[in-house]
Amino acid sequence: MASSASSSQDPYVRWSSISDELIxxxxVTECLTDVSDDLWVTxxxxxxxxxxxxxxxxxxxxxxxRTEPALERCRIAYDSHSALVEEEEVGGGGPSSRTEAQRRQASLTSHFRGEPSDAHLCQLRAVLLERLDRLNTFVEIWKDYPQSGAIMEEEEVDDEWVDDPWADNTSSIRKSRSTQSGVAAEPPPFTLxxxxxxxxLDNVxxxxxxxxxxxxxxxxxxxGSSLWPDRFAILDSIPEYTPxxxxxxxxxxxxxxLEKEVKPRMESWRDERDWVEQPEIQAVYTQLLPNHIPRMDHEDTLSQLExxxxxxxxxxxxxxxxxxxxSTGMVDVALSxxxxxxxxxxxDLDEVGEELSLLSRLVYDAAPPSGNAMAEDWTLERWKALQPSEAVHAYLxxxxxxxxxxxINRLVMPYLFVLESRAERAGxxxxxxxxxxxxxxxxxxPLPIVAAIFEASKPTLPPAQRIIKDDEDMARIALACLYGSDKLDSWPTMSRIFECLPAWETPDDEDEADEADTTIASLGAFVVPSTTRPRCTPSDLLLxxxxxxxxxxxRALDVLDVHLESGxxxxxxxxPAPLRWFLQSNGNIMEQRAWANRMARQAGGADDKLESLEDWEWLLEDMLKLAGSGDSGLRGAFCLLSKDxxxxIYFAGLISAGRFDIAKNLLRSKGTNLDLERRTSSKIYVYRASRSLDVPKPSERITKEKEFIEATSRLCSFNLMSRPGIPISPIEIRLTKDRLSLVSRVxxxxxxxxxxxxxxxxxxxKLGFRGDIVAEVKTLAMLADTxxxxxxxxxxxxxxxxxxRKPSLELRNSSIVSNGRRHPEFDDVQKKLTLLGHALELCPPEQLVxxxxxxxxxxxxxxxxxxxxxxxxxxxxxxxSDTQKHKRSNQNHSTTTSLTARLQQLHVPSSSLVSAAPEAAALANKAFNAAANFTFGVGAKGRSLLSDDYQRPRSGSNRSGHHDGSEVSAQASRVLQKGIGWLLGDEG
Structure with a gap:
């Protein structure tokens, strides 16, 4: 009943009621076959x-x-254009005013105006033909996909990939594997x-x-004919990483x-285009039907494409x-x-291919081992911007x-040959x-790399296998690398390099030998740093x-051998010292002595401090070896130092390390190699550490030096300052010329x-003035003045x-004791007179007045x-109450008598002071009073011994040639002093 009802239903209603997926x-047969309206069915x-x-x-x-009847009518109208000719004649136009094609189009236009349904049917026929071609293409595509793989059910995906962070890339991985085998594992990414x-174009x-x-x-x-204009857009859609x-x-x-692109060979579904697909026909119904369904394919013929x-x-x-x-950095893909x-x-792609080939070696063959480092991002522009030397370093x-x-053989040498070839091509x-x-x-x-290169360049190897093939170049490069290196811990590596070098006969000619020695001396001057070249590089040395x-x-290699052993x-x-130091210090005894001191002291002060006598003997043996000459006659690092x-230096380092027991054993042992005189022994032990001075037998020199060290320690305990806030150091004390000034500072x-x-x-x-009366008196004077x-x-x-009481009349000093008279609060007149008596005894003539x-x-x-x-x-x-003063008066009288005796010792005649002649006494008194009243300024101001002024010379005379008042006073004072001296009997 239901089927009969549906079959009796109106076909238009029935067709409209069926959804697309249920058709x-x-x-199709029941609803559309019996409908007579071709336009509706189409x-x-x-x-x-x-x-x-x-x-x-x-x-x-x-x-x-259903479009075929309309197609036939349109073709007849297009081919028969008699009506158009009559119209043109009636209108006065000649039949030759239009071309044959134009007349045909005009005839077809007239037909479409009379039968608009035929225009629609022609348009729909063109759409149906295109869809039929695409349907055939779609079916052809699906032939390469098995039915089992046509639909990928979601439940077929492995559960372990559900939460995979790389899930977006799994499809591309599967696609890559399938495309390489020629069969895609996934269906096309679109429906029919x-x-x-x-x-x-979008689908392609x-x-x-x-x-x-x-x-x-x-x-x-x-x-292909419709897609040809967009072929490069299609190629650009292919991922860059695809080979x-x-x-x-x-x-x-x-x-x-032809020097042009090759025409492709294409096979379309139809050998010829349909009548409605002809461009001139499309132009007619497109003009009449502006709202028609647009064509999406290009219909240009291949012969018309550029x-x-x-x-x-x-x-x-x-x-x-x-x-x-x-975008990818995949040089191999670009190279392919x-x-x-x-x-x-x-x-014109030879140069690009050459560059990519070289870059491919860098990216893939010179890449770091996996897990050691990240690969660098290289672009063709970056590679081409490299200098040749930078490219070599990048390869290695x-x-x-x-x-x-x-x-070097598989990466660098091909690159170098390419550079040489390019230079030749460039002329x-x-x-x-x-x-x-x-x-x-x-x-x-680095030196380990250099050593490996030299080992691969030994003269004993076949020339084709050697990296550096020239023997003389090997020697030059080795000398430049070693003397230009700053390494202090690579002596085994340096020795490996030396062992690979060629050997030549030592010149017998004296002139050649002298020339070689001169070259070595010049090399020592060449490596000395300067303001223009702070460091001599290996490249400089190669020049x-x-x-x-x-x-x-x-000769240079012989010297190098000695220097390596010394190093x-x-x-x-x-x-350790850099190898170039041996060249720089070859003629510098101060530098050699300084390094020998470092060697002697560093050995005793190192963490692995020498403990046994054998170790110290080994050190001495090495130091003496450096001071001698080898079998070749070449001198060592300490060649300018004698064995003494x-x-x-060795014993100084030994003592500084506190090894006094070893020092005594070496000095007193008959079997020691040291033959040192007593003077030499004493000089060795004149050292800063007083404890070390107990090692040898006592001598005057050692005792004196030991006392000076004790005095230095005592001076430091007084907190003397070298500069504000900086305590004086022992070396400053030792270098002080006037050591009594240190006492004054104390x-x-x-x-x-x-x-x-x-x-x-x-x-x-202990400062060195033992037995020095002058120094003792000066010190006592400083104490009294203080x-x-x-x-x-x-x-x-x-x-x-x-x-x-010191018998030192020759110690006349202008400041000794005279300061006592400036203190009026010192009321003991008898003691004052005693002080002045001592002052007169020691006073220089110019201060006597x-x-x-x-x-x-x-x-x-x-x-x-x-x-x-x-x-x-x-x-x-x-x-x-005056008993004590009376005693002092008696003492004063005795002092006066003592003063007279002392003045006689100063060659002053007794008649000058002791004589009762009133004339002499009056004359002396008058002279004294005159001297007191003159403002001569001589000795008027007493100076403290704590001041440095008492040691400095007086300032220079007036350079203008005119004498001021002070100078005149000074001259008058000197004349008067001389007169008084004459009066007192001074013959000077």
Whole structure:
């Protein structure tokens, strides 16, 4: 009942009620076959899109069949245009005013205006034909996909990939594997309905981007004429990481005869286009039906398409290569594209291929081992911007000593040969370019790499296997690398390099030998740093060695052998020196002595401090070896030092390490190799550490030095300052020329130091003044002067009494004791007179007037006191309170008598002072008073011994030639002094 009801239903209603996914072949037959309206049936076939290819084909076939009557009518109207001719004649136009094609189009236009349904049917027929071609293409594509793989169910995916962070890339991995086998594992990325109605170019680009090259091949073969203008857009959709071998069939080739792109060979579904697909027919109904369904394919014929010339084709390949490297860094993919282009005759890509080949070696063959480092990002622009030397370093950046030989042969040498070939092609041949770049790398390489290169260049190897093939160049490069190195711990590696070098006969000719020695001396001056060249690099040294002949090179290698042995010895004792130091110090005894001192001291002060006698003997043996000459007669590192010098330096280091027991054993052992005189032994032990001075037998020199060290320690304990806030150092004390000035600084900086006379005198003796009367008196004078400045008059008197008893009339000093008279609060007149007596005894002649004046004044005071006591006695006043003063008066009288005796010792005639002749006494008194009244300024200002002024010479005379008042006064004072001296009997 239901089927009969549906069959009796109106076909229009029934067709409209069926959805697209439910349409069957039966529905097509029952609903559309019996409908007489061709336009409606054709429109119904165009309107419906289904996923079933069979049903879709039935719709397309039925629609095309219903357009055939209209097609026939339109063709008849197009071919018969008599009506148009009559119309033109009636209108006055000539039949020759239009072309045949224009008249045909006009006839067809007239027909479409009369029968608009036929125009619609022609338009719909063109759409149906295109869909039929696409349907056939879709079916052809699906032939390459098994039915089991046609639909990928989601549950078939392995559960372990559900949460995989790389899930987006799994499809591309599967696609890559499938495309390489020629069969895609996944179906095309579109449905039948979308493929029928979407732009064909979009679907083709999608296939290219997903690397569905099998499906892409089918589409391009069947629809190539319409897709040809967009062929490069399709190629650009292919991922840059895709190898060219997978899509080489789509890449353009070059016709070497025409110098243009080769025309592709295409096979469409229909040999000829349908009548409605002709451009002139389409133009007619398109004009009449502006809202028609647009065509999405290009309908240009292949003969009308423009072919790219050779140059533009090469440019496209270059751009594609550049994009591949910049976006992916996959040089091998870019290289495969160049190789394919070359096989297809594309010109002007030789240089690009050459660059990519070299870059490919760098990226893949010179890459670091996996897990050690990240690979660098290389682009073609970066590679081409490299200098040749930079490229060599890039090739060998990750090479190890074990692989350097192989890497140079397989990476660097091909690159160098390419550079040489390019220079020849450019008309600038440079045969030395490969060796020059290779030598430059060796000069800049680390020493382990250099050693491996030299081991692969030994003269015993066949020339073809050697990296450095020239023997003299090997010697030059080795000398430059070793003397230009700053390494202090690579002596075994340096020795390996030396062992690989060639050997030449030592020159017998004296002139040649002298010339070689002169070359070595010049080399020592060459490596000395300067302001323009702070460091001599291996490249600089190679320039020095380059012109040298084999004789000089042989001599230089002999010197190098000695220097390497010396370097190993110094390194053994923790005082390594760069190899160039041996050249720089070859003629510098100070530098050699300094390094020998470092060697002796560093060995004893190192962490692995020498403990046994055998170790210290080994050190001495090495030091003496450095001071001697080897079997070749070449001198060692300490060649300018004698064996005695080395022995002294050695013992100084031994003692500084505190090994006094070993030092005694070496000195007192009869079997020791040291034959040192007592003087030499003493000089060795004059050392800063006083403890070390107990090692040898006592001597005057050692005792004196030991006392000085003790004095130095004591001076440091007084907190003397070298500069504000900086304590004085022992070396400053040792370098002080006037050591008594140090005592003066102690007295001035320590308030109670003057009280310890014995300590200060002992300090002076240990400073080197033992037995020096002059120094002792000066010290006592400083102590007395310091006591006066602190108002300690009793201690000043005691000190003055001590040095006053010294038999030292030759020690006349202008400041000694005279300061006592400046202290009026010192009321003991008798002691003052005693001090002045000592002062007169030691006073120099030029200060005599000043002291006599003070003595006269003090004597007057004493007389006044006596008169006062006499008056008091006459008046009956008790003298108990004046008993002490009376005693002092008696002492004063004895002092006066003593003064007379001392003045006689100063060659002053007794008649001058003792005589009772009133004339002499009056004359002397008058002279004294005159001297007191003159402002001569001589000795008017007493100076402290704590001041440095007493040692400095007086300032120079007036340079203007005029004498001021002070100078006149000074001259008058000197004249008066001379007169007084004459008066007193001074014969000077």
């Amino acid at each position: 069957t072949l039966q529905d 429109a119904a076939c165009v309107d419906r899109l289904v996923e079933d290819p069979t049903v879709q084909r039935s719709l397309l076939d039925l629609g095309l069949k 309905t979308s493929f029928l109605v979407d732009a064909l 680009c999608l296939l290219a981007s997903l690397e569905h090259f099998t499906a892409l091949r089918v589409v391009l073969d069947k629809h 060219a071998s997978l899509y080489r069939d789509f890449l353009p080739a070059l016709d070497s005869v 072919l790219l010339p050779s140059r533009e084709l090469s440019d496209w390949y270059r751009e594609r290569i550049k994009r591949i490297i910049n 594209l160049v190789q394919h282009a070359a096989s297809q005759g594309v010109a 950046a990750h090479s190890a000593p074990e692989t350097i030989h192989r890497d 600038q041949p440079d045969p030395s370019l490969p060796t020059r770049l290779l030598y430059q790398y060796v000069l800049e390489a 020095f060695f380059k012109p040298l002949p084999s004789t000089s090179l042989s 190993e010895i110094l390194s053994r004792w923790s005082v 010098d080395v022995s002294r 007295l001035s900086s320590n308030g109670d130091a003057y009280k310890h006379t014995k300590v200060i005198l002992d300090l002076v003796n 006591a006066l400045q602190t108002d300690d008059f009793d201690r000043a008197y005691e000190t003055s009494e001590r040095y006053g 000043d002291l006599l004046r003070a003595f006269h004044k003090l004597d007057s005071e004493d007389i006044e006191e006596r008169k006062a006591r006499l008056e008091a006695k006459k008046s009956g006043v008790s003298l108990d």
